[in-house]
Amino acid sequence: MVNTLYPGAKIGIIGAGQLGKMLAQSAQKMGYQVYFYDPNPTSCGFDVAQGHTVGNFDDREKLLDFVQTVDVVTYEFENIDGDLLQEIEAQAYLPQGTTLLLNGQERIKEKTWLNEQGIPTTQYKEITVIDDIDVDMGYPFILKTTRFGYDGKGQIKVDSDHDLAMKSEAIQNLLAEQPLIQEAYCDFAYEASIMVARDLQGNIKYFPISINQHEHGVLFSSLVGQTFDPEMTATIEAIAGKIAAAGELVGVCGIEFFVSRAGDILVNEIAPRPHNSGHYTIEACNVSQFDQHILAITGHPLIDVRLMEPALMINILGQHLPRLSEGMAEFPNAIFHIYNKGEAKTQRKMGHFTITNPNFTDLADLLAISQTLKT
Template sequence: MPSLSEETGGSASTLMPGATIGIVGGGQLGRMMALSAKYMGFRVGTLDPTEDCPTAQVADFQIVADYDDTAAIRALAERSDVLTYEFENVDADALDAVRDRVAIPQGTDLLRVTQNRIAEKTFINDHGIATAPWAPVNSRAELDAALEKIGYPAVLKTAEGGYDGHGQIVLHDADDLERVWSDDGFPPSILEGFVDFAYEASILVSGNGEDYVTFPVVRNIHCDNILHKTIMPAPMDADMQRRARELAVALAQGFELAGTLAIELFVCADGTLIANELAPRPHNSGHYTIEACDFDQYDLHVRGICGWPLAQPQALTPAAVMVNVLGQHVGPTRAAIPEHPEWHVHDYGKAEAKHNRKMGHITVLTDDPERTVAELDATGCWADITDR
């Protein structure tokens, strides 16, 4: 088995090519992570309950099991030199149980914080970073009290679980309280006040536990709580970009980050930056980096967890536009491919194209993002979104 330059307490300082990276999770993020790792000479294994999942199609082996299967995670650990995870809903206790056998440079503190919205908001605020006004709520009475303080409109979110809008109830006025859970089924939750923002953005930061680098700030456009487009760069002046980078590095330092962390932001008209959510791994809004940067978010995730040095990533193009391909867009985009040599097409290899399921993405490098967005819209491939 390839050796580590140093090994202390189950964490590696430098892992060399030929070693094995075990990825817990087998979706598209793991797939792109694995492809990056393979270019660097690593072997890759994945654990996922779906046989022939997207990551397994490009990995060296797959263990077919649920994410909380401790025996399966141990089996992956025994075949790996380092473990990482490609999404949040991984059993942190199961990972802790194998830390005596394999390095887990991301650790599980990062996972636990980002799995729980109360812990996440607290961590962000404790590092001097603004969030939307929020309060923990565990009952209808606590919700009423929080609404008196925060007011309408607001959004009620379960503290754990949920993605792309799942586990959320938007409360515009008292009539919407009819949709709220009763006390006998009220999960631990938070109430967040709405933010009057100009646009949504995100920034990625990567680290190796000691050094931290950031990617360009990007603008994100969502539809039905699902990311539709990412535009690089975000329309920010130099001061706002600097503050976004400082915010990202402060959070990375707080976690002693190894790998890539995504920070979703609200950008207010007065230039205020408000942190919305954290993702403890590469992120949908960072897919553009594959073509648009000299090191992409997956490269630096792999380098970070393997203890390699990190270079500040540089944009290779003035601008880029990334658009998601959901299930309903697969047919139209495939039909349009012959007419668009400028498209960088990524297909995730998922067996079934379902409505609103992320099936792939397309990136276009450009010097005029507004023109490129208009050209993408004009294809009609995303008419269900762009015609609204």
């Protein structure tokens, strides 16, 4: 069913962090009214909405009441209980769907589902007790909590037998909470990601691929240029298209990849919503990931994506905020986004900035700039 909504319609967004906030800013420029649902009474998204409800993500009654007050529901938050999400889908209009989210919110299920679609991932194993750990997988490997992880939280890298012994207490502590996934470590040449969008009619559009650098598990920078390998682009787009179609996506989805030194392309994880590595699209593309998501869920056709300029996006974490004025002076051509999230905790994403430059001819130039900023 294609249900086209027009300016004045009410969009309900579950989750009012920075992704919700930027979705709201896109929706409002198009004339929609935005209502948020989030447990945090000082959520940054609330600043830019017509209204909000403070409630827990597992408060079934409150959430079901909320979704009935809007014309269309979307989510930026992934950890909603599966059964509750399906109730929301039955009682309200949720074109974004649940298939991708339900297959992606638990790491073992995510990799199993991807492999079933013929999409390669790292080798993995479910760990429920410490003796399940398979040292024959080879070192290094990474143990991760199967649910609720983000920005590298709940992950332990193990380098050797000795390291495993040293970290066994920390591993036991994680296991006391939930099962873990043991993943072979991918000695990648680089990490890449793509934002894919799909509309109600099943049309798919791809945003340009970005090359991402992580620091301590948190995205540090994304680089986007015009010189990305065409063969690699075709492979990554084919995988993204398969995920969007099989996952019955409506809206945007971010897909993270490892590109191995041998050129193998493995999917690391999927995020069925706007994604940090797609923030560059606000300044560098003719349509942003947020615009495209709002177009899709309101039943409008997607816009053909063009990269206007090569771009470098850098995250601003809590520990960087005290140097904000210095950064602004150093990059007078950058657009700074500050989310106004409150407490500037170390490693917490507080904002980002994007430098676009038509003279960046290749990714190596951008990478060099990015490296100099890392210190």
